[in-house]
Amino acid sequence: MSESTSSAEAAPTASRMLSMLRGFVTGIIGLAYAFLIWNATFYLIEMAQAGISGYGWTVLLMPVIVPMIVFVVALLMTRRRTLGVFIAAMLAGLGLSAVFWLDTLSYALRNGASLLG
Amino acid sequence: MSSDPDDDALSWEGDAALDARRPAPHPSERSTQPAPPSRDQAASPAGEQADAHDDEPHGIGTVTLVMLGIFGGVYLLYTIGWVIGGVGMQAKAMFMLPAPLYLASMWIAALAPALWFVATLMLTRGGKDWVRISALVVGAALLVPWPFVVAGGGGAL
Numbered sequence: 001m002s003e004s005t006s007s008a009e010a011a012p013t014a015s016r017m018l019s020m021l022r023g024f025v026t027g028i029i030g031l032a033y034a035f036l037i038w039n040a041t042f043y044l045i046e047m048a049q050a051g052i053s054g055y056g057w058t059v060l061l062m063p064v065i066v067p068m069i070v071f072v073v074a075l076l077m078t079r080r081r082t083l084g085v086f087i088a089a090m091l092a093g094l095g096l097s098a099v100f101w102l103d104t105l106s107y108a109l110r111n112g113a114s115l116l117g
Numbered sequence: 118m119s120s121d122p123d124d125d126a127l128s129w130e131g132d133a134a135l136d137a138r139r140p141a142p143h144p145s146e147r148s149t150q151p152a153p154p155s156r157d158q159a160a161s162p163a164g165e166q167a168d169a170h171d172d173e174p175h176g177i178g179t180v181t182l183v184m185l186g187i188f189g190g191v192y193l194l195y196t197i198g199w200v201i202g203g204v205g206m207q208a209k210a211m212f213m214l215p216a217p218l219y220l221a222s223m224w225i226a227a228l229a230p231a232l233w234f235v236a237t238l239m240l241t242r243g244g245k246d247w248v249r250i251s252a253l254v255v256g257a258a259l260l261v262p263w264p265f266v267v268a269g270g271g272g273a274l
Contacts, residue, residue: 036225039218046213078240085239092236095229099260102203102226106264109209 022083026075029090033067036097040064043105047115056115063104067097181246185238188253192230195260199227202265230260 040063047060074093078086108115177185203223210219233256241249 032225036222039214039222042218043214081240085236088232088236088239092229092232095225095232096259098222098225099199099229099262101222102199102206103263105210105214106202106206106267109206110267 018083022086025083025087026090029087029094030071032094033071033097036067036094036101037064040067040101040104043108047108051117052115053117056117059104059115060108063097063101066100067094070094070097178246181249184250184253188250188257189234191257192234192260195230195257195262196227198262198265199223199229202262202268203227205268206264226262230256233260 040060044057044060044064047056052060070093071090074089078089081089200223203226207219207223234253237249237252237256241252
């Protein structure tokens, strides 16, 4: 981990501390994204056991992929911004991912028959 | 306001910054529109002496401020829509999803409009007004509470 390597050095500078904090925050928020991905994957597996069509696979795979894309986009957009802006953008992306996941879930619940193969 | 700051009944920290801004009002369309009364004006009895431009938050025009208010209201309705729609969808969703998974997702989605609003304001701080409004428009398009909408607004899926 970066913590162990930096603690080996004599005095971590303020910028190093800040980048460590940034990495820590990225990890925590990344876990939240992973939670959403896990949600979507869980549901996909449950549905796959019932037997879904290619269309169903496409629809239910979207909320697995979209949070990853949103995460990367939010990360790239705020690469040169302050920590506060970075956190705000990552959380907004998390909200967007959750919204997309529930939109998909709502569609799957209403149109379950069209997803089955 | 008199030219000598010592003649004022009250002086505030930041008066120097106010005075520095006073001689140069913003040369924009805002000069034709009255600024909304801010708490500074309401609080001080000598508020009518102050030029309306002095009470404008620096960098935010009246039109932008109104748009922010409108979108704030829309986002607030979205939040309510997500809570109602999410709770309405809950019973059916839990056939296949464990309750903690679904509920956590639902509350993140309910917070999404507020998170987007804050992130937009922070990310576009100091940017052009149309960029800020566009980001809010995009958010309003993306964060529509579909579970609420497709259920006819009743929330019962």
